[in-house]
Amino acid sequence: MLRYLAHRLLQAVPVMFGVLVVTFAVTRFTPGDPAEIMAGLEATPEAVAGIRAELGLDKPIVTQFVIYLGAVLRVDLGRSYFLGRDVTELIREALPRTALLALVALVFTALVGIPAGILSAVRRDSWVDGAARGAALVGVSIPPFFAGLLSILVFSYYVRWFPSFGSGTWKHLVLPGVTLGLFSTGLVMRLTRSTILDVLNEDYIRTARAKGLSERSTLYVHALRNAAIPVVTILALQLGGLLSGTVLTETVFSYPGIGRLLARSIFERDYPVVQGLILLISMTYVAVNVLADLAASFIDPRIRYE
């Protein structure tokens, strides 16, 4: 297992290097000069040139990359052009908030998506199945922007249970968390349903039933565990998606996480922040993939990584 882990981590090195190169290139070749944006229309060309020199953007592109790479190796992600603060400091502030939001979304997904999927499979073709599938369809198809506004209108304005914007208390997490989790909940519900239906047709389930096991034991002891592998894999991958996919949700709810920081930085051409956040998101994906594999081996002892 340790060898497998080491192997996967080694594999991650070229992936992360690729991410660094691509992110650096994309930010530099996207039209728009941070010095121009920072200086504004009123600035003289001399002032713009001065800002460019201060930011190190007057150096050849290769030199800029080498400097950036060296800094990353020293865990120095640079300094935001606009916010005037270290990128690591900005990430340290925004990441816990987004992580918390993603966690709420994930918990909502697990608590609602999996039971609904099981129920739907067990009560196949009943009204419960229809309702669960209908809800799942709504979950995967409703745009987060619309769902967010709708939930603000209902739960902030009409019934006034939750604040309409901001962060800081558990109440601030509920609406954005649930909105963020709607898509993955629908996805997980449908996946759980289909995998359980597949498993229920397997020979060993028929054997279990023939042995006289109760339907409950057959379902929870045999079927569910075997159906859990793809579900857990998807859940883990969703976590990565949730971290990077918070831009719209954070915007609607004015929630100050990495999604909004990323969007703002892209518009302002704040290269160090964009690069730092893309690096973070990529690392999250890599880590989550490894964790999903490890979780699969934990659930199914037949899976062994050597």
Place this chain on the structure above:
Amino acid sequence: MRRTTTRVRWWRASAVLLFGTWYAWGCGGDGTNGARDSALATTGVPGGPTGTLTIARPQDVRDINPLRQANNATSEVTYQIHESLFGLTPDQELVGLLATGWELLDDSLTYRLHLREGVRFHSGEPFNAEAVVWNFEKQLKTEPLAIGSGLVPPYAEIQAVDELTVDVTLEERNGVFANILAAPLFMMVDPSRYEELGEEYNKNPSGTGPFRFVSWMPDQSVVLEANTDYWDPDNGPAVARLVFEVIPEAAARIIALRNGEVDMIFGLPAEDVPTLESDDDFTVLSYPSMRVMYIGLNTADPTLSDVRVRQALGHAMDRDQVVQVIGANGVRADGIGMPGALGFEPSARAFDMAAAGRLLDAAGWRMAGEYREKAGRRLSVRIMTANTLPGETESLLVIQSQWKNAGIEMIIEPIESGARFARLTDEARRHQADPTQVPSYQAWTAGEGIRTGEIGYITERPKCGQGERGWERYCDPAFDEGFDLSQSPVSLDERLEGYAVINQGFFESAIRLPVFVVRSNKAMARHVQGFVPNPNDALDLRGVRVGG
């Protein structure tokens, strides 16, 4: 029938599932010249500042360092902490803030600034002539140059005459120097704090303004507290705490206002103005700002180099119809600037389709089907728009159909703001260096606001030799002479002659086609009192109070 019933059951089940889960999650408790003194409005605050004023805005500050950033969203906040030497009243009258007045000495180059006595920075350091000298040098002489360096005219010498008097000797004569110092691009920063914190100044900025800095959480809020030692006790802060929240989504801002989570919102969408106006709980402030949206034209473009074509484009625009469509987003623009700004005169062409047709005929563009053509080429104008102003795209769609009636094709090219800026600048720079490299862009939309009370602020760039800022690629020595006269320290009558030349230049050349003056739409709860908006969007919150 059965099918319908089953569907209803599905919906009920889904609703119960969703509501139940959300409920389970969420339920639970929980004298000299020009400037008069600054008493804009006397609002003595018996008992000192009380309460919290919370303002929701669509954008966050870019920085809390006025030397580095001065876009509107930023200066609305930095202006509470820092102040300029001069200010502009809502009528755009120049008034003293940290300066009590100015005089132009006999050499016509040296401005003597008289500073206010007894003013201190939030750090406790005195505001004096030395601080002003430091700010000038920091802005204009220290690399990297600060944000106001492009606006403030270069000076040859600056000298602290005594504790409260500064002489600034300009390199060239300038008659709007004091107006320029009133723009929120030139605020006085506390030298001792800046020297102490350097790049980290934005973590604890210090000015002389009515509010002190408390905290800034990017993309969430800026929190300020009343400066109880403010230099003008009769017109100081009336609230103890001032919070700027960032709520990007307009609908969410309105809900936050209705919920009482915030007291005031900026960027009220035009379509929501009537609804809130009819609600007794709120006051809507909808007024023309000092920002004009116009279509800029590249005179180096093969099609648009013919002045008759540019003039025809202006005649083919019915701006009355445009403002009917965009509603509370704007009022009709009649020139580059707006009434109230010094030097403004109408310079837009009247809507006249027949005149447009005659001009295009004379230029050789003949109708061929829906559009006009010349030598087999369609009369087509491609307009870049970043859609940064409310109503911008809608106005273009209206003009598109109007131009079509004149046989002109408008192609709207949406482009992200930063990319548009880069393209215009890069291509203008290349054309300046090598006139054979004609910029590929034809036209663009821009929304430019006046922050000095006079139109020179937004009319300089068409001058000859503006390089990367001269997007129109226009050069007319007569226009330059007019502009220079308008900015010179001669009599106002003579300066007005200069402004008239500028306006005539815009009319004749048709390099900028004014569309609409942007309306500023704000709403506030009834309990907010004492707020007087300024069309130039300089946010003066002195004397604004909540409750009672």
